[in-house]
Amino acid sequence: MNEKKFSITIAGGGSTFTPGIILMLLDHMETFPIRRIKLYDNDAERQEKIAKACEILLRERFPEVQFSYTTDPAEAFPDTDFVMAHIRVGKYAMRELDEKIPLKYDVVGQETCGPGGIAYGMRSIGGVIEIIDYMEKYAPNAWMLNYSNPAAIVAEATTRLRPNAKIINICDMPIGIERSFASILGLKDRKEMICRYYGLNHFGWWTSITDKEGNDLMPQLKAYVKDNGYVVNTVDFQHKDPSWKDTYQKVKDVYALDPDTLPNTYLKYYLCQDYVVKHSDKNYTRANEVMNGREKEVFSAAKEIVEKGTAENCGFHVDNHASFIVDLARAIAFNTGERMLLIVRNDGAIANFDSDAMVEIPCIVGKNGPEPLSMGNIPTFQKGLMEQQVSVEKLVVEAWTEGSYQKLWQAITLSKTVPSGEVAKKILDDLYEVNKPYWPELK
Ligand code: NAD
Numbered sequence: 001m002n003e004k005k006f007s008i009t010i011a012g013g014g015s016t017f018t019p020g021i022i023l024m025l026l027d028h029m030e031t032f033p034i035r036r037i038k039l040y041d042n043d044a045e046r047q048e049k050i051a052k053a054c055e056i057l058l059r060e061r062f063p064e065v066q067f068s069y070t071t072d073p074a075e076a077f078p079d080t081d082f083v084m085a086h087i088r089v090g091k092y093a094m095r096e097l098d099e100k101i102p103l104k105y106d107v108v109g110q111e112t113c114g115p116g117g118i119a120y121g122m123r124s125i126g127g128v129i130e131i132i133d134y135m136e137k138y139a140p141n142a143w144m145l146n147y148s149n150p151a152a153i154v155a156e157a158t159t160r161l162r163p164n165a166k167i168i169n170i171c172d173m174p175i176g177i178e179r180s181f182a183s184i185l186g187l188k189d190r191k192e193m194i195c196r197y198y199g200l201n202h203f204g205w206w207t208s209i210t211d212k213e214g215n216d217l218m219p220q221l222k223a224y225v226k227d228n229g230y231v232v233n234t235v236d237f238q239h240k241d242p243s244w245k246d247t248y249q250k251v252k253d254v255y256a257l258d259p260d261t262l263p264n265t266y267l268k269y270y271l272c273q274d275y276v277v278k279h280s281d282k283n284y285t286r287a288n289e290v291m292n293g294r295e296k297e298v299f300s301a302a303k304e305i306v307e308k309g310t311a312e313n314c315g316f317h318v319d320n321h322a323s324f325i326v327d328l329a330r331a332i333a334f335n336t337g338e339r340m341l342l343i344v345r346n347d348g349a350i351a352n353f354d355s356d357a358m359v360e361i362p363c364i365v366g367k368n369g370p371e372p373l374s375m376g377n378i379p380t381f382q383k384g385l386m387e388q389q390v391s392v393e394k395l396v397v398e399a400w401t402e403g404s405y406q407k408l409w410q411a412i413t414l415s416k417t418v419p420s421g422e423v424a425k426k427i428l429d430d431l432y433e434v435n436k437p438y439w440p441e442l443k
């Protein structure tokens with residue numbers, strides 16, 4: 001048992017994922033001991049609903065853990081070792097517009113992909129930078145484990161604008177997919193596999209999966225994926241809705257394009273754009289599904305806990321797949337050298353790709369952060385797609401920094417989801433109109 005106990009700040013305390021993260025932290029108390037949890041959000045009312053329930057939960061399970069919640073950075077950030085950040089600037093109301101505006105023009109409407117993801121990126125950059133600056137002021141030694149989306153754009157922005165910040169950007173999609181791999185292979189735990197993977201966030205491919213003895217597991221996986229995509233029978237609270245099932249199923253067609261690799265589910269938005277648009281309901285998108293599903297479920301579970309005064313048999317769900325956040329914090333805290341997929345500066349890890357691009361690749365993680373593993377040269381198909389996509393992400397960061405309408409127009413035009421500059425401009429003008437409170441002024 002380790003002696004040291006850690007203090008955690010969860011930024012975006014009012015998030016639908018906060019209860020799951022807290023439950024998951026509590027489940028790992030033995031290997032990652034905690035002395036303090038603080039929630040921070042800029043929406044006091046939303047956060048309080050979640051916080052009051054979490055307070056009861058903690059009091060029942062670990063009364064010795066100090067708990068508080070605040071909207072004041074001067075309270076949230078001093079005395080913290082890890083800031084786990086999952087903010088959504090503009091909340092679901094803006095996500096709904098991100099999804100519905102492109103769809104109006106028969107273009108993919110998605111949280112992190114295409115014009116919707118670009119609009120969200122333009123909102124998130126400022127929010128995440130603000131938190132980095134609070135940390136610099138109040139907790140200069142703390143690490144920020146950031147999963148605020150769109151993680152690819154946020155990562156490009158933070159490396160460019162705050163290159164010395166101790167921030168690691170992470171995503172749970174590969175973990176969710178690797179859990180499917182494990183169940184396809186009949187393994188108990190995804191950690192029984194060793195994976196090689198490269199790409200950008202929500203834009204990557206597995207190239208090798210072996211067991212601990214080095215035996216190749218790809219043939220067995222491919223035989224399954226060819227017919228079924230990643231659909232398996234395991235229950236995953238986050239990915240249980242019909243739209244996610246469709247995404248897991250559609251992998252089959254994405255896989256067919258390159259049977260040498262296994263793709264990230266998000267590639268469907270770039271490689272099956274027409275299918276995605278055709279199968280979208282322009283009046284009821286994923287944002288609606290989440291507002292009527294996860295958001296309602298989490299907030300009504302919180303309300304019930306507060307009304308009953310107990311969290312026993314409560315409706316909060318442990319985000320099992322989110323245990324990678326504890327793995328990451330532990331790896332840094334105890335120098336475990338765990339191998340994890342993270343979003344880091346390429347710096348030659350993908351030999352034939354931009355050295356300053358933020359890529360998602362396996363890293364060995366220790367006290368001083370991630371050490372990327374070399375993934376060698378990548379094939380022309382993936383290289384072409386990634387060069388296009390990383391250029392979109394870089395243009396968004398430049399548009400945000402310079403307040404450039406032109407660059408944002410170029411970014412949207414360059415997205416593989418968008419058919420022309422003309423359509424890009426219409427989408428941009430609509431998005432700009434509704435995003436004025438959140439985006440920098442564009443000239
Ligand atoms: P949510 O709207 O329920 O929660 C987000 C919270 O952030 C809200 O309470 C909001 O008030 C708060 N917030 C907004 N701007 C803020 C700011 N500037 N400072 C502090 N707090 C702020 O959203 P959700 O669906 O629970 O998702 C939360 C975030 O986590 C999103 O960005 C989502 O995309 C991301 N996410 C990422 C991954 C990943 O793989 N990287 C996985 C799951 C969720």
Ligand code: G6P
Pocket residue numbers: 111112149171172173174176238286290
């Ligand atoms: C996946 C992705 C995340 C995304 C999450 C929730 O796990 O990796 O980046 O935010 O799904 O998506 P949802 O549509 O359920 O809010």
Ligand code: MN
Pocket residue numbers: 151170171172173202
């Ligand atoms: Mn993700």
